[in-house]
Amino acid sequence: MDKIIGAIATIIxxxxxxxxxxxxxxxxxxxxxxxxxxxxxxRQTLLTDASRRENTAxxxxxxxxxxxxxxxxxxxxxxxxxVIKMLLIHDLVEIDAGDTFCYDIQGNQDKAQRETQAANRLxxxxxxxxxxxxxxxxxxxxxxxxxxxxxxAALDRIQPFLHNVQTEGGTWRIHGISRSQVMKxxxxxADGTPELWSSVQKMIEYCVAAGYLKDA
Numbered sequence: 001m002d003k004i005i006g007a008i009a010t011i012i013x014x015x016x017x018x019x020x021x022x023x024x025x026x027x028x029x030x031x032x033x034x035x036x037x038x039x040x041x042x043r044q045t046l047l048t049d050a051s052r053r054e055n056t057a058x059x060x061x062x063x064x065x066x067x068x069x070x071x072x073x074x075x076x077x078x079x080x081x082x083v084i085k086m087l088l089i090h091d092l093v094e095i096d097a098g099d100t101f102c103y104d105i106q107g108n109q110d111k112a113q114r115e116t117q118a119a120n121r122l123x124x125x126x127x128x129x130x131x132x133x134x135x136x137x138x139x140x141x142x143x144x145x146x147x148x149x150x151x152x153a154a155l156d157r158i159q160p161f162l163h164n165v166q167t168e169g170g171t172w173r174i175h176g177i178s179r180s181q182v183m184k185x186x187x188x189x190a191d192g193t194p195e196l197w198s199s200v201q202k203m204i205e206y207c208v209a210a211g212y213l214k215d216a
């Protein structure tokens with residue numbers, strides 16, 4: 001009888017475990033399918049051949065690779081693996097909140113609120129500990145209070161900047177952006193990766209001289 005009871009208990013335990021495993025996997029699959037929507041979120045930034053606007057998934061991939069290539073310019077105490085994770089997930093909130101153009105004053109007024117609501121929903125799709133891990137990374141990136149987050153934020157500014165240089169002003173010319181606006185936008189680079197800041201400044205001056213940026 002004890003053996004029968006033991007066998008029944010094992011079967012019940014296995015079924016419960018399998019159900020729990022399936023629930024976990026289903027949550028993970030739901031999240032993976034949901035984030036595919038990021039491919040439909042268009043940014044203002046043009047591709048380097050100026051053929052179309054990039055989507056946010058392309059942007060996230062691009063800066064994640066930049067983190068690998070530019071790792072040698074990261075200040076001490078920067079965790080490159082954490083940087084890559086941040087850059088891959090930091091804009092997932094745009095699935096709900098949309099992309100807010102960095103020079104759109106009105107659109108940026110409620111940006112934080114919209115993105116927080118999106119983070120609640122999206123990271124809430126995952127199993128609890130995974131959702132919490134990504135939420136903490138996202139919040140660290142947003143706060144920019146650590147060397148890792150500052151480096152990640154610097155790369156996030158550099159990527160569209162390089163696209164605008166490559167497309168002879170691209171988004172800047174479309175929206176009439178000036179040198180002072182770009183300098184303000186690029187300030188996190190000076191703190192996040194000082195070694196690259198002088199190169200950014202030189203490129204800004206080149207773009208002004210070439211007429212890609214308004215000299216104001």
